[in-house]
Amino acid sequence: MNNVPHDSAAPRHALPDATGHFGRFGGTYAPETLMTPLAELGAAYLAARDDPAFRDGLAALLRDFAGRPTLLYFAERLTRHLGGAKIYLKREDMLHTGAHKINNAIGQVLLARRMGKRRIIAETGAGQHGTATAAVCARFGMECVIYMGATDMERQALNVYRMRLMGAEVRAVNAGQRTLKEAVNEAFRDWVSSVRTTHYVLGTAYGAHPFPMMVRDFQGVISRESRAQMLSAEGRLPDHVVACVGGGSNAIGAFFEYLDEPGVALTGVEAGGRAIVPGGHAARFAGGKVGVLQGCKTYILQDGEGQIEGTHSVSAGLDYAAVGPEHAYYHERGRIVFAHADDAAALDAFQLLCRVEGILPALESSHALAHAVKIAPHMPPEKILLVNLSGRGDKDVWHAARAMGELLPQ
Ligand SMILES: *Cc1c(COP(=O)(O)O)cnc(C)c1O
Numbered sequence: 001m002n003n004v005p006h007d008s009a010a011p012r013h014a015l016p017d018a019t020g021h022f023g024r025f026g027g028t029y030a031p032e033t034l035m036t037p038l039a040e041l042g043a044a045y046l047a048a049r050d051d052p053a054f055r056d057g058l059a060a061l062l063r064d065f066a067g068r069p070t071l072l073y074f075a076e077r078l079t080r081h082l083g084g085a086k087i088y089l090k091r092e093d094m095l096h097t098g099a100h101k102i103n104n105a106i107g108q109v110l111l112a113r114r115m116g117k118r119r120i121i122a123e124t125g126a127g128q129h130g131t132a133t134a135a136v137c138a139r140f141g142m143e144c145v146i147y148m149g150a151t152d153m154e155r156q157a158l159n160v161y162r163m164r165l166m167g168a169e170v171r172a173v174n175a176g177q178r179t180l181k182e183a184v185n186e187a188f189r190d191w192v193s194s195v196r197t198t199h200y201v202l203g204t205a206y207g208a209h210p211f212p213m214m215v216r217d218f219q220g221v222i223s224r225e226s227r228a229q230m231l232s233a234e235g236r237l238p239d240h241v242v243a244c245v246g247g248g249s250n251a252i253g254a255f256f257e258y259l260d261e262p263g264v265a266l267t268g269v270e271a272g273g274r275a276i277v278p279g280g281h282a283a284r285f286a287g288g289k290v291g292v293l294q295g296c297k298t299y300i301l302q303d304g305e306g307q308i309e310g311t312h313s314v315s316a317g318l319d320y321a322a323v324g325p326e327h328a329y330y331h332e333r334g335r336i337v338f339a340h341a342d343d344a345a346a347l348d349a350f351q352l353l354c355r356v357e358g359i360l361p362a363l364e365s366s367h368a369l370a371h372a373v374k375i376a377p378h379m380p381p382e383k384i385l386l387v388n389l390s391g392r393g394d395k396d397v398w399h400a401a402r403a404m405g406e407l408l409p410q
Contacts, residue, residue, distance in 0.1 A: 012259040015326065020209020023332070026296050026325035030208045031188075037195040042210035044115050049217065058110055062221065065139060066102045070094050070222075072229035072386075077356040085379035087372060088238065089359070089389045090226045090254065099362060099391030100219060100250045101132040105201060107218035109136045112199030119143045119198040123187040125152055125180035126316035127159025128391065129203030134168035144168040147186045149179040152316070159395070180320060181308070184294055204247025205324040208295030212324055219253025226386060227257045234384060240265040240375075243388035244367040245338070246282075246317045248324030254388035255336060265337070268327060269371045271313035272340035278303065279310040283340035284323040285331055298325040314343035314403055315363035315396070341370035347403055349373050350393060362391035363400060 124130030137144035243251035273281030349369035
């Protein structure tokens with residue numbers, strides 16, 4: 001499990017290349033009208049990244065508004081319960097608005113302001129990214145429009161109301177299945193006609209260049225912190241880091257500082273859903289093929305004709321047909337290994353963490369936990385397993401209760 005082979009000729013900072021490629025993945029598949037704005041965004045981002053004033057401003061907001069650094073927590077009772085590796089949790093669930101998504105929302109809104117853009121748009125599935133974006137826009141008094149599938153709006157009425165409370169306009173998308181994929185299309189449609197005044201805050205390490213790179217860098221704070229915290233807690237790096245993978249932003253952020261450390265195994269956990277059959281899951285590396293969707297080349301769940309397959313997961317945040325291109329790259333090199341946890345295993349892990357640690361994890365994060373539950377007992381007690389707890393589960397209580405056969409009053 002350790003000493004995973006990887007290509008030391010491609011250090012993590014060298015990717016993507018100037019054209020936005022991670023090997024054969026990634027790129028810029030966008031409408032003609034967005035090619036110049038995307039190039040300008042990439043250039044503005046690289047300049048900001050090198051500017052100490054931008055970095056200081058970002059660090060201050062992450063600290064004062066979002067609540068960083070997040071804790072590195074030794075899960076003592078979970079460790080004892082499983083009887084193997086020592087388990088640590090990186091507590092992204094402690095952040096303002098409840099998940100890692102705020103790291104990226106703050107970074108992109110600061111960049112938009114630097115570029116003189118005063119209007120923000122975003123897409124959201126379950127509402128977590130929309131909520132984080134709405135919060136940052138409220139903090140700066142900026143106009144904020146969130147595109148959301150009409151079906152998702154019904155399922156996530158509370159998040160819709162939270163966004164509206166913070167001053168965002170939530171626009172219902174009625175096309176297709178009326179979920180995340182259609183909301184992304186609608187956000188792009190808006191951006192094509194508004195790009196001079198508007199920045200599109202994409203919510204995960206996905207899409208056309210420079211988004212996968214930018215979002216990765218903003219989420220990289222997770223592993224920059226965990227690495228230093230682990231060295232001070234244990235005097236060494238973890239043996240294995242595990243994170244759940246929707247679009248891939250919390251995972252690439254949690255892995256980034258360990259990519260060049262051959263002694264640290266990295267596992268991304270996708271949604272195994274009901275079963276690995278078409279329409280039953282969202283495990284792109286288990287059932288997907290290489291193709292192009294919404295801006296980049298990557299692994300996608302599609303049928304023989306290239307039609308996008310339906311997906312299913314108990315957790316809305318992992319329920320997407322494609323995965324970030326950087327993960328596709330490291331998957332093919334064997335540097336990041338991908339596993340999947342099904343709905344039932346995630347629900348079990350969700351309850352277990354509540355009971356033995358008093359921590360209510362997001363259903364997304366519960367997929368990473370489910371994998372830890374599976375492998376920790378087979379690891380010797382001197383090994384260290386770090387699980388990225390991407391978010392808190394308060395948003396999921398009603399849905400989890402229903403999935404476990406209980407109906408709570410609305
Ligand atoms: C959105 C979300 C995810 C999935 O998104 P990634 O970009 O893959 O990180 C995971 N966990 C939580 C708590 C989320 O809100």
